[in-house]
Amino acid sequence: MSIIEANLLSDTVTRPTPEMLEAMMSARVGDDVFGEDPTINALQEKAAKMFGHEAALFCPSGTMTNQIALQIHLQPLEEVICEENAHIYQFETGGYAHNARCSISLVKGVYGKMNSEQVLAAIKPVFDWLPKTSLVSIENSCNKGGGTYYTLEEARSIQGICQMKNLSYHLDGARLFNVLVETGDEAIRWGTTFDTLSICLSKGLGAPVGSLLIGSNEKITQARRFRKVMGGRLGSCHGQSCGPFCDPPRPH
Ligand SMILES: Cc1ncc(COP(=O)(O)O)c(C=O)c1O
Numbered sequence: 001m002s003i004i005e006a007n008l009l010s011d012t013v014t015r016p017t018p019e020m021l022e023a024m025m026s027a028r029v030g031d032d033v034f035g036e037d038p039t040i041n042a043l044q045e046k047a048a049k050m051f052g053h054e055a056a057l058f059c060p061s062g063t064m065t066n067q068i069a070l071q072i073h074l075q076p077l078e079e080v081i082c083e084e085n086a087h088i089y090q091f092e093t094g095g096y097a098h099n100a101r102c103s104i105s106l107v108k109g110v111y112g113k114m115n116s117e118q119v120l121a122a123i124k125p126v127f128d129w130l131p132k133t134s135l136v137s138i139e140n141s142c143n144k145g146g147g148t149y150y151t152l153e154e155a156r157s158i159q160g161i162c163q164m165k166n167l168s169y170h171l172d173g174a175r176l177f178n179v180l181v182e183t184g185d186e187a188i189r190w191g192t193t194f195d196t197l198s199i200c201l202s203k204g205l206g207a208p209v210g211s212l213l214i215g216s217n218e219k220i221t222q223a224r225r226f227r228k229v230m231g232g233r234l235g236s237c238h239g240q241s242c243g244p245f246c247d248p249p250r251p252h
Pocket residue numbers: 060061062063064066087139143172174175200202211
């Protein structure tokens with residue numbers, strides 16, 4: 001690509017390569033509503049395996065995978081801790097309050113990164129007057145932090161706090177692949193540090209859309225229901241053919 005063709009607006013404007021377009025044209029497709037799209041199934045299995053988890057769920061966007069993660073980890077009256085520049089706080093339209101009906105505790109970090117001492121200090125004591133801290137979410141790399149990244153050691157130090165305090169741990173890994181390229185870390189070592197991870201295929205990787213939420217079978221089963229209610233399920237209900245739940249048309 002020449003410098004004149006380069007579009008530096010965002011890494012989200014990267015385009016599919018000819019090989020990717022060819023793969024799209026020849027992809028085997030099916031109805032994901034019934035879990036019968038072989039290409040989506042293969043993608044989900046590949047992502048889960050790559051990050052050392054049991055399951056993954058393909059969604060249209062990284063906002064949706066983050067919002068689903070908040071809903072599976074949090075109940076109303078509970079709270080997520082994140083850095084004040086986090087995408088889930090800054091750029092998801094306040095969805096944490098709308099979708100998960102939770103509150104948010106913001107930590108002032110350095111260039112988008114918080115450390116384990118700050119996370120520990122942000123955890124609220126159990127007290128009826130206060131929201132219950134249930135989740136910690138970090139972003140890697142940190143978009144509004146200017147492209148900074150957590151090392152695995154830093155992320156695992158926060159994981160230690162989550163384990164000690166019985167909190168869930170989510171990674172907004174919209175650009176985790178940049179971190180993997182920069183550090184040479186194995187994906188599986190990052191995957192097993194978190195209860196759930198969101199990764200995006202549309203940022204710097206050339207796919208036009210698409211993100212995956214990765215986690216345990218239990219969490220991804222829950223996630224599937226939240227994707228459905230958010231309208232993100234990929235397929236359709238044809239009335240006469242959606243399995244045991246739709247009665248066949250009856251004569252009047
Ligand atoms: C860190 C981070 N998380 C999540 C998202 C949301 O991704 P999407 O635009 O696919 O909803 C973005 C988008 O740029 C992002 O930068």
